[in-house]
Amino acid sequence: MSARDPRANVAAVGNAATHVAYEEPLLFERSRPGRIGYSLPALDVPAADPAALLGADALRAACDGLPELSEVDVVRHFTRISTWNYAVDLGLYPLGSCTMKYNPKLNEVAARLPGFAQSHPLQPTALSQGLLQLLHELERHLAEISGMDAVSLQPAAGAQGELAGVMMIRAYHESRGEKRRKVLVPDSAHGTNPASAALNGYEIVSVPSGDDGLLHPDAVAAAMSPEVACLMLTNPSTLGLFETHIAEIAKIVHAGGGLVYGDGANLNALLGIARPGDLGIDVMHFNLHKTFSTPHGGGGPGAGPVGVKGILEPFLPAPVVRRATTPEGERYFLDDERPLSIGRLHGNLGNVGMLVRAYAYVRSLGPDGLRRCAEMAVLNANYLLARLRGAYAVPYDRRVMHECVLSDAKLADAHVTTMDVAKRLIDYGYHPPTIYFPLIVPGALMIEPTESESLEGLDRFVEALLAIAREAEEDPSIVRGAPHATRLSRLDETRAARKPVLRYAPAAAEAERSRPTPRGASR
Amino acid sequence: MSARDPRANVAAVGNAATHVAYEEPLLFERSRPGRIGYSLPALDVPAADPAALLGADALRAACDGLPELSEVDVVRHFTRISTWNYAVDLGLYPLGSCTMKYNPKLNEVAARLPGFAQSHPLQPTALSQGLLQLLHELERHLAEISGMDAVSLQPAAGAQGELAGVMMIRAYHESRGEKRRKVLVPDSAHGTNPASAALNGYEIVSVPSGDDGLLHPDAVAAAMSPEVACLMLTNPSTLGLFETHIAEIAKIVHAGGGLVYGDGANLNALLGIARPGDLGIDVMHFNLHKTFSTPHGGGGPGAGPVGVKGILEPFLPAPVVRRATTPEGERYFLDDERPLSIGRLHGNLGNVGMLVRAYAYVRSLGPDGLRRCAEMAVLNANYLLARLRGAYAVPYDRRVMHECVLSDAKLADAHVTTMDVAKRLIDYGYHPPTIYFPLIVPGALMIEPTESESLEGLDRFVEALLAIAREAEEDPSIVRGAPHATRLSRLDETRAARKPVLRYAPAAAEAERSRPTPRGASR
Amino acid sequence: MRYIPHTEADVRRMLDVIGVESVEALFEDVPRGLRLGRPLEVPAAASEHEVLRELGALAARNVHAESHAWFLGAGTYAHFVPSAIDALASRAEFYTSYTPYQPEISQGTLQTIFEWQTMICALTGLEVANASMYDGASATAEAALMAMRVTRRSKVVVAGLHPHYRDVVRTYLGGAGATIEHASYGPDGRTRDLASHVDDATACVVLQSPAFLGPVEDVRAAAEAAHARGAMLVVSVAEALSLGLLRAPGELGADVVCGEAQSFGIPMGFGGPHLGFLAAREKHLRQLPGRLCGETVDAHGKRGFVLTLSTREQHIRRERATSNICTNQGLMLLRATIFLALHGAHGLTALARQNVAKAAYLRSRVAATPGLSLPFSAPVFHELVVKLAPGDTAERALARALDAGIVGGLDLAPYAPELGPALLVCATEIATRESIDRLVSALGGAAS
Amino acid sequence: MRYIPHTEADVRRMLDVIGVESVEALFEDVPRGLRLGRPLEVPAAASEHEVLRELGALAARNVHAESHAWFLGAGTYAHFVPSAIDALASRAEFYTSYTPYQPEISQGTLQTIFEWQTMICALTGLEVANASMYDGASATAEAALMAMRVTRRSKVVVAGLHPHYRDVVRTYLGGAGATIEHASYGPDGRTRDLASHVDDATACVVLQSPAFLGPVEDVRAAAEAAHARGAMLVVSVAEALSLGLLRAPGELGADVVCGEAQSFGIPMGFGGPHLGFLAAREKHLRQLPGRLCGETVDAHGKRGFVLTLSTREQHIRRERATSNICTNQGLMLLRATIFLALHGAHGLTALARQNVAKAAYLRSRVAATPGLSLPFSAPVFHELVVKLAPGDTAERALARALDAGIVGGLDLAPYAPELGPALLVCATEIATRESIDRLVSALGGAAS
Numbered sequence A, B: 001m002s003a004r005d006p007r008a009n010v011a012a013v014g015n016a017a018t019h020v021a022y023e024e025p026l027l028f029e030r031s032r033p034g035r036i037g038y039s040l041p042a043l044d045v046p047a048a049d050p051a052a053l054l055g056a057d058a059l060r061a062a063c064d065g066l067p068e069l070s071e072v073d074v075v076r077h078f079t080r081i082s083t084w085n086y087a088v089d090l091g092l093y094p095l096g097s098c099t100m101k102y103n104p105k106l107n108e109v110a111a112r113l114p115g116f117a118q119s120h121p122l123q124p125t126a127l128s129q130g131l132l133q134l135l136h137e138l139e140r141h142l143a144e145i146s147g148m149d150a151v152s153l154q155p156a157a158g159a160q161g162e163l164a165g166v167m168m169i170r171a172y173h174e175s176r177g178e179k180r181r182k183v184l185v186p187d188s189a190h191g192t193n194p195a196s197a198a199l200n201g202y203e204i205v206s207v208p209s210g211d212d213g214l215l216h217p218d219a220v221a222a223a224m225s226p227e228v229a230c231l232m233l234t235n236p237s238t239l240g241l242f243e244t245h246i247a248e249i250a251k252i253v254h255a256g257g258g259l260v261y262g263d264g265a266n267l268n269a270l271l272g273i274a275r276p277g278d279l280g281i282d283v284m285h286f287n288l289h290k291t292f293s294t295p296h297g298g299g300g301p302g303a304g305p306v307g308v309k310g311i312l313e314p315f316l317p318a319p320v321v322r323r324a325t326t327p328e329g330e331r332y333f334l335d336d337e338r339p340l341s342i343g344r345l346h347g348n349l350g351n352v353g354m355l356v357r358a359y360a361y362v363r364s365l366g367p368d369g370l371r372r373c374a375e376m377a378v379l380n381a382n383y384l385l386a387r388l389r390g391a392y393a394v395p396y397d398r399r400v401m402h403e404c405v406l407s408d409a410k411l412a413d414a415h416v417t418t419m420d421v422a423k424r425l426i427d428y429g430y431h432p433p434t435i436y437f438p439l440i441v442p443g444a445l446m447i448e449p450t451e452s453e454s455l456e457g458l459d460r461f462v463e464a465l466l467a468i469a470r471e472a473e474e475d476p477s478i479v480r481g482a483p484h485a486t487r488l489s490r491l492d493e494t495r496a497a498r499k500p501v502l503r504y505a506p507a508a509a510e511a512e513r514s515r516p517t518p519r520g521a522s523r
Numbered sequence C, D: 001m002r003y004i005p006h007t008e009a010d011v012r013r014m015l016d017v018i019g020v021e022s023v024e025a026l027f028e029d030v031p032r033g034l035r036l037g038r039p040l041e042v043p044a045a046a047s048e049h050e051v052l053r054e055l056g057a058l059a060a061r062n063v064h065a066e067s068h069a070w071f072l073g074a075g076t077y078a079h080f081v082p083s084a085i086d087a088l089a090s091r092a093e094f095y096t097s098y099t100p101y102q103p104e105i106s107q108g109t110l111q112t113i114f115e116w117q118t119m120i121c122a123l124t125g126l127e128v129a130n131a132s133m134y135d136g137a138s139a140t141a142e143a144a145l146m147a148m149r150v151t152r153r154s155k156v157v158v159a160g161l162h163p164h165y166r167d168v169v170r171t172y173l174g175g176a177g178a179t180i181e182h183a184s185y186g187p188d189g190r191t192r193d194l195a196s197h198v199d200d201a202t203a204c205v206v207l208q209s210p211a212f213l214g215p216v217e218d219v220r221a222a223a224e225a226a227h228a229r230g231a232m233l234v235v236s237v238a239e240a241l242s243l244g245l246l247r248a249p250g251e252l253g254a255d256v257v258c259g260e261a262q263s264f265g266i267p268m269g270f271g272g273p274h275l276g277f278l279a280a281r282e283k284h285l286r287q288l289p290g291r292l293c294g295e296t297v298d299a300h301g302k303r304g305f306v307l308t309l310s311t312r313e314q315h316i317r318r319e320r321a322t323s324n325i326c327t328n329q330g331l332m333l334l335r336a337t338i339f340l341a342l343h344g345a346h347g348l349t350a351l352a353r354q355n356v357a358k359a360a361y362l363r364s365r366v367a368a369t370p371g372l373s374l375p376f377s378a379p380v381f382h383e384l385v386v387k388l389a390p391g392d393t394a395e396r397a398l399a400r401a402l403d404a405g406i407v408g409g410l411d412l413a414p415y416a417p418e419l420g421p422a423l424l425v426c427a428t429e430i431a432t433r434e435s436i437d438r439l440v441s442a443l444g445g446a447a448s
């Protein structure tokens, strides 16, 4: 292979290769009239005439626009396109802030038990005692792990947990006759924080991080006022740093009558080490799809339970699961008589299937295992930082927790960007890290290895990143043109946004594909 | 892409691409002392000292040579290496004689029901009535489909079915005081036929096929003698041809006191159309992993039930499943009192998990669906033949059944062989057909599309084969050097056989890899 | 621990590279006084087999749709799930991947989303659909918020809504200063006098059809009532399967169609994870909440898909985003897309017709049973209200059904006490004639 | 039919290309008189849901290891199967592929086989292992045939063998003109006087250890007895897990080690599919039956794997092949390889030790229970014979156990009637102390 062969270094790292892959059109392009992929039992009741029952005008004859396919077609379609995805089960998936840890197979089996998967949220509670007990125990475990007093499992993801949390804060202030209008959000925060606060009608006040990347008490004090309902902070922060001033900051907010919301996305770093509830946080969410190993599913479902201190308990989403000791033993029921509750957030009790998985995870790890997660996650992140420090810029170079944030500053001379490094990593057989976040780090590469990665796995990943840094110097166009090993080369995101094509339309698809496309139009 | 780019035509056919793939060492190379991938419950009985119980000399301390891995390692290892495989769920898998039809997902669910998967072959039959009923009904369905009088589900694959069948033939003759020493096997037969007969101590007499590829009565008559225990034939034959003289041939064998064994590997072509039992066949095997959709599993497990006419029933493998009508209703039991039985072939009742799948398949298709399989399988094979006839040589060009056999005769001038065409098909996104079999066709390409393939799927496959034929003329080295799109290029099978390395040995592996390897050493 | 690969030797080597003495030292930034200093009080780790046994025992203490004949719906429906769905959704490439931020290595997920968006547009009769919401309830709340943004009005009229959806809408809209008005049902069970609730401050009418109590609503009339005052019509479909038979609400005038697609291949799962969907007209695209997947090309002009228009979203727009949603219900979207691909243009309609036939048979049996009655005459899809004999109670009727191996429906007392003792009963394609007969005789059993 | 994609339009176009009028015409080579001419008499097609319901009902009519506490072994063992195994073996790339004839597109399967061969060599203490046999019984038969080929002798002495294995050996060897001699067990339960059966015509001794009735046999002594007369020693291991603790038979003198690896992650499945294995010394490689996978390089010198030495096999060697086996138990080999990878060098031993401890506890409880007795003193792995009280019967004892929710073992009457009323009882790691206590009290219950 020549030095210009984009596969040269890749082969040296020994993690990636190319292999035959399969093209696959859209379902609609595979469709043929009359093909069938389903079966229905013979109707054992008199056939009803929907037109007579519902009026012909209310009906459609068929679902035009849906494809017609055999089961074979459908199975192959999805099997083939699945192979275009990267996945945790294929390797290191270092998306910072996302905690792409291993998703245990045991959890998948547990969640599919018919007594969980085939049960109905409205069946009488006497007939769902097993599930209610599980939910109640999971609430207790999460409360213990976080140092909170009570937990609601209803929120379907972290952002909905935030929404619930801020709502409780609002309800709390309102219950005290206070109308506070502002929420403090550090400039390093995840976008869901301000968005969730805004959904509550709050005005967002951005609090700048200090030069060391940390949130400083004086910055919070400066922003604090009687208008402030709460501070939303993330600890460890999105820079992967433990907010060392958290106790003092919480004191300042509390002194001003405000509350402290904790974004629990990074809880993995603290399991068994420290508890948000002990750090001054009044309300927080958990991302069970991060810390508690439930799979991300290509974009969900997740689960975002919310935990609160006692003062906020009356405001928890309704209903709540309760346990009662009766003459027949422990009984679980749903309590809907919650006059101060912010109300329901979910049509039912939440993403229960994910809660079952998280429960299985807590039971599998126990106290020692949970702590070991935090320890090894932090060890991994610090090891990566130590090994990459020379080749990549480290904007805030200090001890990190579960993730480290690098940048492309050193590559600027070669006109190689974080985007290029990310895409080139794909050629080396890795999913890229989170990029361009947090926003306060220009060209951020946010790397979270999680505890699931072994030393030699990290070493191979480091080799890839070091090789890319060398390539950036020696042959930057290889990096800028990446990925080279994928079925599709770099995709034109600008074009997608400028002229949105958001669904398949037969004619449009034809025209689209015959239109000459300018090479290199993508950034 | 230049004309020499091996991917050029491939892209035009639109079936294949290359994509990033993942390298993966052997389990042993991933191993690290102290890593753990299992969990055991805490021991709830007194710990036993095996050395005291069994004697220290009888024990080992640990299983040296086994790797040490975490669950994460193991999951990734097998997920990664799985992506190097082709599969029915990825596309057309035209292995002739193998009937790589779609493996319904329903069958996989059914076989995993705990009442099937977790039950024990020796539990009292009163506690296995559901399974025994299923087995009994499957026997009846197979008997009806094949026109046989009785069926044993014991054989674990086709070859074991053959073994059982020939054993019954031997037992039959012996029961009549006859010691016949020969078995007639057509030259087009699968290797298991002579091997199974030889295992029975028979001498094999090869019967030549006629110029039209068919077995002719005169050839059989010429080979027939009182020494002949049976003729083993395959209908449709391995050339994909219906043996039109079968009735007359059977008559000749029967007249000579012999029996006719039917290799049922190609039964798919006859479902609902004609029945081996009506064609003069006395005993046959089924390959449930071919005709009845059970998955091939990368080399099994299969299931090879054997069906017999009444005269052979007493010789069936023991035990057999029986039904009795009792005052409490139908009851199923195992009958082991079979004095003439050839005995057991399997430690238990056979590959029951595969039998459950086959049962689900028969129930899903019903009489019409089974016949439709045969019809569409035959339609597909004839369509392929019609479209490929121009570009590839057709040694026996006549109406075919479920498969067609081509050859590389037309490519000889270009020095392109069947092996080359097969490997080049991989670049086009297909598994190659069966090659160099049947042995009577030099350079055979034996293509069995099965009924699972759609018209447009066949058209794409035809385009690939036509493109390869063109390449063979225009740029044969591309074909000879194939595959180009795979992680590994063509493998050196000669070297593997000359100096067998059949297990991993750390030192050997090192030495092996550092040894310079002659390029182009493979054929 | 089998999920964590580190050996003690690994840990040592890594600490050396980092240059610290101990793992403990890595946590030096955590002030001592803030550390936990004791083991967590959660149960000790159990082995895989023990965990499965424990969970198996908990699972066994819930009735479910395989243990009992099933007539309980009310927003969560017992339909058959083809086996291919779980087989495909269990591919690690789908379920252990993240949101497809890096398109070159996520085309499997992205193409699926694009296919889903296309199918939801076809089913709703609208032009743009997003890549899922948490569930039908929050999708409905987000739809109302969207209408408020589009119209810059703050009143929302709701009709026919599942009471839980109503609650969630109230919760979500609390921060936006909305007022919510409920239109009630008339004697036939359908929403009445909708127009009287709509005024110039009305952002939208949110109409559920089929309504919570079963009736298929008059979407066209609702659209006229809303549009007459410049309000939008949001149609919420808590049973997406009904779209297989009923005319697309978009064709009848709905501006936004949202709802719950659990019926498309997703197990009931004690209420979640399910699958919210939301579709709208192209002109409102910039106000749409949630993720969107769009078509584009790669550097060689080959078609591919990317997440797009993320300037609407929280990670770019932050407090000015159209929603705070981030993680959504991706894997459920995959399941539903597979379901729709399997059923296709005709299968979905055929399946919907079976549901209608089962409910019609149930209705006829109820009508013929002394003691039971049908309070509403409006046509239904697969769910209807059954009034019990005077003096009977829903609890007793359900207990009789349970004795017959049947989960018989929803006790309406907490939701519609005005109906007296009544059940909401749902008959899907999985209800056999025989089980319907047994149900009806159990429910009517008070009379005997 | 959803498995068959052809539309009527497709069929028409294809017939046109072929140049025939009808599908029927394609079958013109099938003489009219030989055609069936009527629909097959199998039940009409059922929908997917109906098939699953029907099979669910059939499945529900079998007891199984999740419905009952389990002490029945006798060659098929109830062990815990880690969840990762089914997750991985359910990958379509593994289970819907064929035997890896085309190595460039089958490396996943081939590398797995190579790993399996390596691990079986490690466990047996031998040098070459094949890619599986149908089951332990046929593997044992094939091993005996192999010994006959190697030694060119025809007498086979069997000892300690599972009666079903014995039957299968007899069946397989019938065509080869072998004579089979049985060595019986002595007072401690172990094989006695083995040497007295071995003579110069003896091809091999086939010794099962642990023996069918439980005792761990003296492999070294058996090797000496066999080798003394130029015969080979075949050790058959019906419980592969015992190799996790017991010294590798190859180290003790066995020439061939074969057996059943169902315990390595394969469900009992009413007896199959299971996994036969077979290992031997390198010098006998050319006589080995079954498929072999070997290491090689590709055209660029990169390591890869292929099926090799197929000149031993039926498809090349035909009637002179070492075996007729073709399709074997590939997917079960994958499961077992995953199982061994998860358990590894130490886990397998730890698991085996738990089995020993459970059986030791069972033994101690039996010894302490009036009425029950232990006929044999030889050490066992996890299975042992329990003699019932005089006057009791195995059937009654098992019925008492069943009443207590326990499947209590194998009635030995058909297999070893000389023992009187007795059971073969197996306690694996899944047996809890509490269930062992309950079992023993149920078995001893005749006394009370």
Ligand SMILES: Cc1ncc(COP(=O)(O)O)c(C=O)c1O
Pocket (backbone or CB within 6 Å): A097, A098, A157, A158, A159, A160, A190, A192, A193, A234, A238, A263, A265, A266, A287, A302, A304, C325, C326, C327
């Ligand atoms: C720091 C942080 N906060 C909040 C969220 C939102 O969580 P979810 O995606 O579960 O809604 C994320 C997830 O990406 C996050 O990284």
Ligand SMILES: Cc1ncc(COP(=O)(O)O)c(C=O)c1O
Pocket (backbone or CB within 6 Å): B097, B098, B157, B158, B159, B160, B190, B192, B193, B234, B238, B263, B265, B266, B287, B302, B304, D325, D326, D327
């Ligand atoms: C014609 C024919 N006969 C027999 C067999 C042997 O069947 P099995 O592989 O199931 O043992 C095969 C399988 O390849 C075959 O194609």
